Amino acid sequence: MQRFKALVVDDDSNVREIIRIFFKQQQIDIIEADQGLVALELVERELPDVIILDVMMPNMDGFEVCREIRKKFDIPIIMLTAKTEEFDRVLGLELGADDYVTKPFSPRELVARIKAIFRRMQPKSNNEIAEMNSITFEDISINIDRREVLVRGEKVILRPKEFDLLVYLAKSTGNVFTREQLLEHVWGYDYIGDIRTVDVHIKKLRQKLHSLKKECLQTVWGVGYKFEVEG
Structure with missing residues (x-):
């Protein structure tokens, strides 16, 4: 898979560090945000190839960030959440998320889901x-x-x-x-x-x-x- 840029949005610095370390090993460039408004600014400026978006954040949660991104961009979004209720999973999908991963998660699984999304986006023969x-x-x-x-x-x-x-x-x-x-x-x-x-x-x-x-x-x-x- 060719090199690409991921935006990781999570207010937990430990989560961002885990993802950063594993993504570096996978040759995935990463930009980070610890809150929703910063994430929206980075999406506009950096145009990442994929967005890893935490749901539970102060001030502006991941659902609202997803909603705002979908008004202008069709960038793949994977919701990262500690919530396991079906309602939250479906809500994320309805707002335009492409997939979700539930915490605690395996960084390897996260990369696998990103690769699956990009394979599905490949043009047909x-x-x-x-x-x-x-x-x-x-x-x-x-x-x-x-x-x-x-x-x-x-x-x-x-x-x-x-x-x-x-x-x-x-x-x-x-x-x-x-x-x-x-x-x-x-x-x-x-x-x-x-x-x-x-x-x-x-x-x-x-x-x-x-x-x-x-x-x-x-x-x-x-x-x-x-x-x-x-x-």
Whole structure:
């Protein structure tokens, strides 16, 4: 993996030191912040390749920092938290985090998750792109080459994994996929995040495709999800 720059945001200097030492061994450049406002300034100035973001910080917690970053940047974010409740994990994903690691954590696991994120971000091969250039129904059109989605003629902005998930489901209209299958095919075999990632992305897609006459992303209770539209 090529050299890249990580922003580590944590008010605990010991945590930052552990990450700093291990990242140096992995040839990962690191910049640090001990509070949210400093982190936002560094994101603007340094444009890091990935952000490791602690949740529990004074004045401005990690959720708020994540929310502010997502207003302008699509930089991968891994939430670092001592909280284990499902609500907190899902909230981080809903705010735009790509993954999370629960304290206490292994620096090796943290690096593995970063590498997994960058592998998922790699562009598809020409054969994969050429497999199907566009998918069109009555109210929705998906152009795979341009990674563009139009709903009733209006462009809808999707994040990379939201687009990939929509395309995968739309290519197999009517077929039902479990969450595990979607994680495997959309996120990749090596994805080690929360299975609820799929639910969060489906929820986001439904919100962004709200102007469709009929909901195309349908829940099949006890199984998973499918894409189905009329026309």
